[in-house]
Amino acid sequence: MTRQFRRGWQSGRGGRLRWIAACALVAVLPCLANAGQRPKQGPVRRAARPGGGWDKVTSGTFFGDAFEALQGSRPPFSAVGRPVGNASSTPQAAPASADGFKWSALVSEGTLTDEVKDLKAALAAATARPSDFKGGGYDRAREGFSVAALTFGVIAEYDQDVRWKKDAAVARDLFARVGFNCKVGTDQSLAEAKLRVADLEAMLEGGSPQGKPDRDEDFRWSQVAGRPALMTRLEAADGIVAAAVAEKDGFTKQIDRLLHDAEIVAVIAETIQRPDYEYHDDDTYKGYAAAMRDAALKVREACRRQDYDAARAAAGELKKSCDACHGDYRS
Structure with a gap:
């Protein structure tokens, strides 16, 4: 390459660079001009706060402090959203009686179980010998079996978990029937009474009654005990x-x-x-x-x-x- 050609190429390159710079300046100037002419935004206008106080009717609708209306302990929020497990993994409270009455408001589980235990000795004594049963023991047996039927009737409808609840309805009907049959002292009523005493002893030892009630109608409290x-x-x-x-x-x-x-x-x-x-x-x-x-x-x-x-x-x-x-x- 000759010196003359090199000088010409350098001279031409400088002219081309100056031409590119001039074009870029022409493109940018209008944008700068428009930016300078953009109007300024004014302050944001906000709604005015409500003036004055509430009237008596309106103010009486709300609590001054929402927390004053809360009662009891705070709920366990950590349990919210917890997946439901097996139905048998968490014990559930027993439902209330058919009419919604809560027997637990009147009597405790301890009283119910102790009443059954107390009746066992009295019933065993009343049915121990045929002569005693027929001589007046049948009346004591009637009273004892009737109270046992009432007790198991309450257990059957108890609104909490309680001992013998699974067998309570069967026991209620069995003891109710023998209670009515013990209005007289006969060989038949004594035989049935002895069977029911055996059922009571089995239940106290953790077993279930062996008899089967023959109820063919809806349950009524008047049939439990006279x-x-x-x-x-x-x-x-x-x-x-x-x-x-x-x-x-x-x-x-x-x-x-x-x-x-x-x-x-x-x-x-x-x-x-x-x-x-x-x-x-x-x-x-x-x-x-x-x-x-x-x-x-x-x-x-x-x-x-x-x-x-x-x-x-x-x-x-x-x-x-x-x-x-x-x-x-x-x-």
């Missing part, structure tokens, strides 16, 4: 309550037994108000029964607080309601 048999249990409870509140030392020593019988009284008072029972549609009779139930529950609460004065006052109310009922109605 009212006279339940009145006999109430009289026994009345004696226990009176003895327990006679003086303070006795109250302290017998407080567990007093609480037990108070709950049994509450159960019987509730049961005799159920449909199909005699006088169940008599408002005066139901008033006496309700007063007896409520007084029994007051005795129970006094026992829980170990309040002798309250227990004695409640026992007085209980006796008053019983006496008034006996004065107007006879079993």
Whole structure:
């Protein structure tokens, strides 16, 4: 390459670079000019805050502090969204009775199981010898079996998990039937009574009743136990309550037994108000029964607080309601 050609190429290259720069400047200048002419945005306009206070009607609709309306402990949010496991992995509370009544408000599981245990010895004694059974033991058996039927009837409808719940309906019907059959002391009623005592012993040892009820109609509480048999249990409870509140030392020593019988009284008072029972549609009779139930529950609460004065006052109310009922109605 000659020197003259090299100088010409360099001269031409410089001209081409200057031409490219000029074109780029021409393209950029209009953009800069438009940017300088863009109008400025004004301040953002916001809605004005509501003025004045709320009127009384509106302000009364809301809480001043939302947290003041909350009650109880905070829910376990950590459990929300937890996958549902096997149905048998988490115990579920037993449903309430068919009519929605919650027997747990009147009687505890402990009282129900202890009542069944107490009945076993009395029934075994009443059915031990044929001569004793036919000589009057059948009447004691009738009373015991009737109370057992009532107890298992409550267990069958108990709104919490309780012992014997699986077999309770069968036991209820079996003991109810033998209770009615023991109105007389015969070889047949004694034979059936012995079978039911064996069923009771088996259940106490963890087994199930061997008999099968022959019910062919819907369950009715009036078929569980006759009212006279339940009145006999109430009289026994009345004696226990009176003895327990006679003086303070006795109250302290017998407080567990007093609480037990108070709950049994509450159960019987509730049961005799159920449909199909005699006088169940008599408002005066139901008033006496309700007063007896409520007084029994007051005795129970006094026992829980170990309040002798309250227990004695409640026992007085209980006796008053019983006496008034006996004065107007006879079993």
